[in-house]
Amino acid sequence: MAIIQTAAATPPAEAAVRNALLGVIDPELGDNIVELGMVRKVDCSPDGTVTVTVALTIAGCPLRTQLRKDVEARVGSLPGVTGVKVDMGEMGADEKRALMARARWKAREDAPVTEIPSTTRVIAIASGKGGVGKSSVTVNLAAALASRGLTVGVLDADIWGFSVPRMLGLEGRIPGESTGGGPKMVPLERTISGSEGREGRLKVISMGFLAGEDEAIMWRGLMLNRALQHFLEDVRWGDMDYLLIDMPPGTGDIQMGLARMLPRTEMIVVTTPAVAAQKVAARAADTARKGYLRVAGVIENMSAFTCAHGETYALFGEGGGERLAAEIGAPLLGRVPLDMAVAAGGDAGEPVALAADGPVVAAFAELAGRIATDVAPVVEMSGCTVRMLDAVEQALGPKEPGAPKPG
Numbered sequence: 001m002a003i004i005q006t007a008a009a010t011p012p013a014e015a016a017v018r019n020a021l022l023g024v025i026d027p028e029l030g031d032n033i034v035e036l037g038m039v040r041k042v043d044c045s046p047d048g049t050v051t052v053t054v055a056l057t058i059a060g061c062p063l064r065t066q067l068r069k070d071v072e073a074r075v076g077s078l079p080g081v082t083g084v085k086v087d088m089g090e091m092g093a094d095e096k097r098a099l100m101a102r103a104r105w106k107a108r109e110d111a112p113v114t115e116i117p118s119t120t121r122v123i124a125i126a127s128g129k130g131g132v133g134k135s136s137v138t139v140n141l142a143a144a145l146a147s148r149g150l151t152v153g154v155l156d157a158d159i160w161g162f163s164v165p166r167m168l169g170l171e172g173r174i175p176g177e178s179t180g181g182g183p184k185m186v187p188l189e190r191t192i193s194g195s196e197g198r199e200g201r202l203k204v205i206s207m208g209f210l211a212g213e214d215e216a217i218m219w220r221g222l223m224l225n226r227a228l229q230h231f232l233e234d235v236r237w238g239d240m241d242y243l244l245i246d247m248p249p250g251t252g253d254i255q256m257g258l259a260r261m262l263p264r265t266e267m268i269v270v271t272t273p274a275v276a277a278q279k280v281a282a283r284a285a286d287t288a289r290k291g292y293l294r295v296a297g298v299i300e301n302m303s304a305f306t307c308a309h310g311e312t313y314a315l316f317g318e319g320g321g322e323r324l325a326a327e328i329g330a331p332l333l334g335r336v337p338l339d340m341a342v343a344a345g346g347d348a349g350e351p352v353a354l355a356a357d358g359p360v361v362a363a364f365a366e367l368a369g370r371i372a373t374d375v376a377p378v379v380e381m382s383g384c385t386v387r388m389l390d391a392v393e394q395a396l397g398p399k400e401p402g403a404p405k406p407g
Ligand SMILES: Nc1ncnc2c1ncn2[C@@H]1O[C@H](COP(=O)(O)OP(=O)(O)OP(=O)(O)O)[C@@H](O)[C@H]1O
Pocket: 127, 129, 130, 131, 132, 133, 134, 135, 136, 137, 158, 161, 163, 248, 249, 301, 302, 303, 336, 337, 338, 339, 340, 341, 342, 343, 344, 346
């Protein structure tokens, strides 16, 4: 009897795994686990199984489940990986000392490059080609997440073709706030009242708020990536559970910029059910991975439309989302039906996801639920009653081991 062997893809190189792990942030320490020295060992076996040994500062770290999930997700989405095993250990005294030194040095010398809090989940919404509904998905997903009582930032990275302000019904100029480090831009806010009295917030930044005459001239001269950098560094974002980034079409450059500035960014690829759209979307996912961004999943937009009589019409074909998901090895997170309410909501500045009910509302509520509980869960800091650094500091005893005893 013949043995059927599935064609094993080339297993990933250790360097690729370590690069992917740059995107796993210890939210308490505010840095990635590679640079913090928490990745003790990476083992890539020929069958595509990757074993990552992570050393925690404290064995019972409340964030261990989250770190494990993040490592699994990041490494698991690399091409050629068939399985991920995460071994958790505890740091020895020397490792802890090195980590402390690094964390202190970082805090002093290497002030955070961006204004995005380390506890914020960053999700970029991208696609291979324009017009598939990135912006519509971004604003509706943001609204659906905010309806869960969360604070959601929306960064409109479509510098020239911005549409987020109109879709969220926000207009005006961004106030600059002058602080010690120079003026900071303050995002425009919108409160979202969710179910069961939960109130969420949207914090929005877009070129549309800056495009006064003078600024327009100044910004026109900027490279796309410079503009993105401004939005990440010079905006007073404050606390956020999520930051959704509406990517411009044809996103190679800006994806690379994101990978450099915010390597923990995860990407969601939007596609339509048609095959042609799906091919270019695969290319977008590929570019993301070359920059070591994790592709968290696929959303199929403009899926089969159901008319008032219950008849279903697959106007833009069928199965594109599923095929793309299989091709790039990421889950299909959901489908958003083709519905005039999406376009009407966008024009009116009232995302349809905020309506009382309907198929689109249900689709976005389900997507938001899946993201918040499974794909990129909200970072829970309440389990940490003390700053981890303090705890480690205490566990280590006197601060200067070599210093003479007082008295
Ligand atoms: N599910 C949907 N049902 C009906 N219309 C939709 C749906 N999704 C998006 N649209 C409409 O399709 C058009 C394109 O959508 P959108 O602007 O969100 O796409 P985009 O990918 O951001 O485009 P661009 O590449 O130009 O930024 C808009 O008019 C929008 O209202």
